[in-house]
Amino acid sequence: MKGQETARTKMCSMVKKFQKSRNEDCRDGISVLQGRKPGGSSSRCNFGRRSVPYERSGRGLLPSHFQEDGGNWMRDVREDPRVRYTPYARELNERRGKWRGSRQVLITMCRDPQSRERKMEEDTQDRRVESWFKITIPFGRKYDKAWLMNLIQSHCSVFFSPVDFHYINNRALFFVQDARIASKIKHVRNKIYDEEKRKISIFVTPSVVPYSVKNKFTPEQMEQLKFIMKKRYDGSQQALNLRKLRFDPDLMGHQIEMILNRGNCMVATLQIIESNFPELLSLNLGNNRLYQLDGLANIVEKAPQVKILNLSKNELKSICELDKVKGLKLEELWLQGNPFCSKFPDQSAYVSAIRNCFPKLLRLDGQELSPPIFINVDAPGLITPSQESYKGSETMKNLVLQFLKEYYLIYDYGDRQGLLNAYHNEACFSLAIPLNPEDLDSSNLREYFKYSRNMKKLKDPNLRRQLLKYTKRDIVDSLSMLPKTQHDCNNFVVDMWLQRKTMLCFSVNGVFKEIQGTSQGGVHAFTRTFIATPGSSSCLYIVNDQLFVRDARPDEIQSAFSVPMATPCSSSMPTLSQEHQRMVQAFSLQSGMKPEWSQKCLEDNGWNYTRAGQIFTMLQTQDKIPAEAFKQMP
Amino acid sequence: MSVDFKTHVDQECKAAEEFVNIYYETMDKRKRALIRLYLDEATLVWNGNVVTGLEALSNFFEMLPSSEFQVNMLDCQPVHEQAIQSQTTVLLVTSGTVKFDGNKHDFNQNFRLTAQATFNSTVWKITSDCFHFQD
Numbered sequence: 001m002k003g004q005e006t007a008r009t010k011m012c013s014m015v016k017k018f019q020k021s022r023n024e025d026c027r028d029g030i031s032v033l034q035g036r037k038p039g040g041s042s043s044r045c046n047f048g049r050r051s052v053p054y055e056r057s058g059r060g061l062l063p064s065h066f067q068e069d070g071g072n073w074m075r076d077v078r079e080d081p082r083v084r085y086t087p088y089a090r091e092l093n094e095r096r097g098k099w100r101g102s103r104q105v106l107i108t109m110c111r112d113p114q115s116r117e118r119k120m121e122e123d124t125q126d127r128r129v130e131s132w133f134k135i136t137i138p139f140g141r142k143y144d145k146a147w148l149m150n151l152i153q154s155h156c157s158v159f160f161s162p163v164d165f166h167y168i169n170n171r172a173l174f175f176v177q178d179a180r181i182a183s184k185i186k187h188v189r190n191k192i193y194d195e196e197k198r199k200i201s202i203f204v205t206p207s208v209v210p211y212s213v214k215n216k217f218t219p220e221q222m223e224q225l226k227f228i229m230k231k232r233y234d235g236s237q238q239a240l241n242l243r244k245l246r247f248d249p250d251l252m253g254h255q256i257e258m259i260l261n262r263g264n265c266m267v268a269t270l271q272i273i274e275s276n277f278p279e280l281l282s283l284n285l286g287n288n289r290l291y292q293l294d295g296l297a298n299i300v301e302k303a304p305q306v307k308i309l310n311l312s313k314n315e316l317k318s319i320c321e322l323d324k325v326k327g328l329k330l331e332e333l334w335l336q337g338n339p340f341c342s343k344f345p346d347q348s349a350y351v352s353a354i355r356n357c358f359p360k361l362l363r364l365d366g367q368e369l370s371p372p373i374f375i376n377v378d379a380p381g382l383i384t385p386s387q388e389s390y391k392g393s394e395t396m397k398n399l400v401l402q403f404l405k406e407y408y409l410i411y412d413y414g415d416r417q418g419l420l421n422a423y424h425n426e427a428c429f430s431l432a433i434p435l436n437p438e439d440l441d442s443s444n445l446r447e448y449f450k451y452s453r454n455m456k457k458l459k460d461p462n463l464r465r466q467l468l469k470y471t472k473r474d475i476v477d478s479l480s481m482l483p484k485t486q487h488d489c490n491n492f493v494v495d496m497w498l499q500r501k502t503m504l505c506f507s508v509n510g511v512f513k514e515i516q517g518t519s520q521g522g523v524h525a526f527t528r529t530f531i532a533t534p535g536s537s538s539c540l541y542i543v544n545d546q547l548f549v550r551d552a553r554p555d556e557i558q559s560a561f562s563v564p565m566a567t568p569c570s571s572s573m574p575t576l577s578q579e580h581q582r583m584v585q586a587f588s589l590q591s592g593m594k595p596e597w598s599q600k601c602l603e604d605n606g607w608n609y610t611r612a613g614q615i616f617t618m619l620q621t622q623d624k625i626p627a628e629a630f631k632q633m634p
Numbered sequence: 635m636s637v638d639f640k641t642h643v644d645q646e647c648k649a650a651e652e653f654v655n656i657y658y659e660t661m662d663k664r665k666r667a668l669i670r671l672y673l674d675e676a677t678l679v680w681n682g683n684v685v686t687g688l689e690a691l692s693n694f695f696e697m698l699p700s701s702e703f704q705v706n707m708l709d710c711q712p713v714h715e716q717a718i719q720s721q722t723t724v725l726l727v728t729s730g731t732v733k734f735d736g737n738k739h740d741f742n743q744n745f746r747l748t749a750q751a752t753f754n755s756t757v758w759k760i761t762s763d764c765f766h767f768q769d
Contacts, residue, residue, distance in 0.1 A: 136697065138680070138683070138694075138697060138698075139680075139683040169690075169693050169697070170683075170685075170690075170693075170694075171697055186737070189737075190769065196682065198681060198682045199681070199767065199769070201681065201767075203699050203734065203735065204735075205699060205735060424714065426714050427714070428711040428712065428714070429711075430709055430711055431709075432707050432708075432709040432727070432729075433707070434706040434707040434729055434730075453709050454706075454707045454708065454709060455647065455650075455651060455708045455709055455710065456705060456706060456707055456708045461644055461647075464644075464647060465640055465643060465644070468643060468711060470639065493682075495679050495682060495764055495766065496679075497677065497679040497744075497762055497763075497764040498677065498746065498761075498762045505746065505762065505764075507742075507744060507764055507766070509742070509766060509768075525768070527727075527729070527742045527766070529725065529727055529744045529764075531713055531725060531746075543713065543714045544711050544713055544714070544725050546709055546711060546725060546727045546744070548707060548709070548727060548729055548742065550729070550768075553768075553769070555769075
């Protein structure tokens with residue numbers, strides 16, 4: 001792509017191409033802005049303030065104004081031929097009635113080259129001011145809007161105000177106007193975490209002018225609207241009645257369509273409320289066919305005193321819509337006549353669901369509610385759905401965590417042969433590292449290379465077969481040959497990605513240290529994928545075990561082992577080192593003996609775990625160990 | 635290892651390799667067709683977030699920006715019958731780098747693939763997918 005050409009010259013060259021091939025009325029074959037009359041032989045260019053002209057490059061649609069400016073980070077992407085911008089995200093079609101304006105914007109050509117150039121110059125300036133970016137947070141719906149925006153703002157050195165914040169499916173979106181701000185927000189994406197310590201992803205893409213900005217009300221319209229709203233305002237009650245607003249005769253007389261589902265209408269309404277009725281106590285939005293309350297998302301800032309809200313006889317299909325106005329301290333709420341009201345099994349379920357949202361509510365649908373009982377419990381139904389499902393049920397989650405704790409205890413401090421019982425008879429294990437043979441010498445992962453079954457690099461079928469360990473005996477033997485390690489168990493991130501009656505799949509991500517051998521002290525990162533099947537008495541048998549090891553990044557090394565390992569059974573063994581403590585734990589687990597007895601056995605054998613194990617087994621078969629040495633079986 | 639098991643594994647490994655190539659190519663070049671590689675009740679866990687069912691998956695992939703994947707590591711294992719009740723299943727683990735709209739990330743991904751036998755061929759489909767950025 002030729003980097004430095006301006007939009008204008010490119011446009012000219014394209015025009016010339018067309019003119020050469022056609023030699024006809026340039027109206028032919030060129031598409032037209034939707035909703036506008038075809039240019040025909042008029043000499044006016046149909047570039048209005050509302051359109052964003054696009055060029056056709058062979059690689060898809062590229063907004064021409066990005067060739068001029070936009071900052072460095074945009075340029076990198078532009079040069080990459082395989083990246084396509086899709087500024088017309090498909091969600092444009094999703095919102096009923098909202099995005100009608102700008103779907104198919106293509107080039108219109110006009111006959112008069114001079115006026116075209118002049119117009120384009122004007123437009124260029126407009127466009128430079130109005131370069132909009134869309135910020136998408138996948139799965140953003142589960143986060144509270146204020147919390148999320150605060151989080152992003154706190155990491156962003158430049159203040160910005162999000163425009164048109166809304167949710168589509170599970171994601172949260174908003175717009176910002178400046179390329180600089182957009183790029184700052186992009187840099188935030190590596191630094192923000194949610195309460196589960198997971199990074200929150202952010203995608204930043206260039207976009208068309210957001211709907212509410214594009215379709216802003218004119219000052220005259222705002223004046224009209226204000227006048228009409230003042231008529232509907234009852235000063236003595238501080239109440240504003242916007243019921244059936246669309247059919248207000250005055251509004252219709254002035255041809256102002258107040259369809260409150262539309263972002264621009266709601267924005268205008270809230271603006272007028274903010275400037276004219278800041279003391280507003282009661283707001284009636286009934287009979288407005290509202291099916292979503294995204295437009296009311298910032299009602300808490302615009303009309304903070306509102307205590308009475310009437311949303312009756314609208315088309316709200318889900319109680320989750322109320323989440324968007326959760327910040328209001330409502331005392332009275334009217335919801336009857338909305339589709340979601342009939343979805344509750346009975347009246348009391350309905351009432352308690354609403355009360356979860358608005359704990360201080362006193363009256364619902366005209367009925368007094370019994371005084372609220374405050375229980376310190378998170379609102380159940382309205383919490384992030386993913387919390388439940390990816391962890392599976394609590395019992396499963398605990399089972400997995402317990403399993404991992406014991407597994408790694410033995411893996412790190414005990415004899416790995418002891419892991420035999422964790423595996424199914426016909427289990428499979430393999431490990432892989434992403435290294436080339438050439439990079440080997442310089443890497444800390446050398447010792448793992450000979451076991452690595454990275455099929456991307458390894459093509460020999462025999463070797464592939466060999467490196468796949470099958471049967472628990474083989475597996476445990478190979479595990480015993482791997483270098484000794486110490487895993488940072490407190491900082492594991494576990495994904496449980498499948499749960500069935502006979503199968504449980506989960507992945508563990510974390511870091512570990514090598515404590516022996518040539519790479520001693522090296523920290524590696526790993527992802528271990530397990531498929532396990534439940535056995536008797538709530539234990540798990542591993543059926544598949546795949547280990548992926550890579551070099552840890554500097555930030556991972558820094559944050560590793562940051563929390564000191566919890567000291568186990570502390571009081572009885574104050575003088576033991578951490579490592580010895582862990583060995584005692586592991587031995588106790590494997591032998592079934594109480595910790596004090598395990599410690600004695602280990603001490604007597606010079607902390608040689610394997611020997612202690614052999615002595616223990618010998619003594620046990622000779623029945624020389626008293627029963628009190630063993631832990632009570634639960 | 636019995637001979638049967640060995641040939642079994644060989645076949646599955648080959649299928650896995652092909653599958654990986656198809657999957658990432660489809661994701662990069664024809665994202666909308668990606669959904670055809672998933673079974674109806676498939677589940678995706680993406681950086682800890684769960685997406686279930688074809689419709690949700692469809693919406694999810696639409697939302698993802700355009701990608702450019704490069705796979706550096708690939709490993710696969712057959713999943714034992716007891717766990718999956720006589721449907722040939724393979725665990726496939728991959729790792730590499732991906733560029734979403736020019737932003738590079740390292741990723742790990744694992745799939746469970748199940749063989750669906752048709753008249754004259756076997757089609758592999760994803761029953762579950764777990765994707766994780768390394769950073």
